[in-house]
Amino acid sequence: GDSVTQTEGQVALSEEDFLTIHCNYSASGYPALFWYVQYPGEGPQFLFRASRDKEKGSSRGFEATYNKEATSFHLQKASVQESDSAVYYCALSGNTGNYKYVFGAGTRLKVIA
Amino acid sequence: DPKIIQKPKYLVAVTGSEKILICEQYLGHNAMYWYRQSAKKPLEFMFSYSYQKLMDNQTASSRFQPQSSKKNHLDLQITALKPDDSATYFCASRDRGSSAETLYFGSGTRLTVL
Numbered sequence: 001g002d003s004v005t006q007t008e009g010q011v012a013l014s015e016e017d018f019l020t021i022h023c024n025y026s027a028s029g030y031p032a033l034f035w036y037v038q039y040p041g042e043g044p045q046f047l048f049r050a051s052r053d054k055e056k057g058s059s060r061g062f063e064a065t066y067n068k069e070a071t072s073f074h075l076q077k078a079s080v081q082e083s084d085s086a087v088y089y090c091a092l093s094g095n096t097g098n099y100k101y102v103f104g105a106g107t108r109l110k111v112i113a
Numbered sequence: 114d115p116k117i118i119q120k121p122k123y124l125v126a127v128t129g130s131e132k133i134l135i136c137e138q139y140l141g142h143n144a145m146y147w148y149r150q151s152a153k154k155p156l157e158f159m160f161s162y163s164y165q166k167l168m169d170n171q172t173a174s175s176r177f178q179p180q181s182s183k184k185n186h187l188d189l190q191i192t193a194l195k196p197d198d199s200a201t202y203f204c205a206s207r208d209r210g211s212s213a214e215t216l217y218f219g220s221g222t223r224l225t226v227l
Contacts, residue, residue, distance in 0.1 A: 043117075043219050044156070044203070045218070093216075101158065103155065103156040103158075
């Protein structure tokens, strides 16, 4: 079945550091790829998506580029802030009839001021 | 205003009892989902419904039964509760247009089974 792998379980950075969270996927066909962010006590919130090879998604300074050859969708931000502390999930939506969304295990980001 | 309403926000139950988790969405979406989040398995897919019909079920146990009385409602009935059922349950919805459609989540019901 489809799967999403996030390499980092936790990331600790200082403000203004560069962020990379790695995301690799395994899916048949051509899935849509997403990043979600979850703050304590809330549900996951949509950050951005990409649905074709080499497409870049971005929002709030975060960005990721769909790489079909490498089956990757790595999240990056040039300069993190304390308010970016949250859990980040990479996800895919396959192109089977049910459009099931599969999430990675999540990466907890802690930014220290 | 929240567009996906889940009630209650917190729920405490005793082992063996039955509870219903409520979900209503006001986004005009035609597909609704349930996900479970615990320390053991973050964001685990449970069910998906489209136009009030079950599309996919990844929950092995029949103790979990979704109920859709209206197209914007998808409640989750859990019977014979066990401590292992303790988790946060998220309802989600989307427009069933294509696989690129965004999934929107409610704020969750945190269930604790004693």
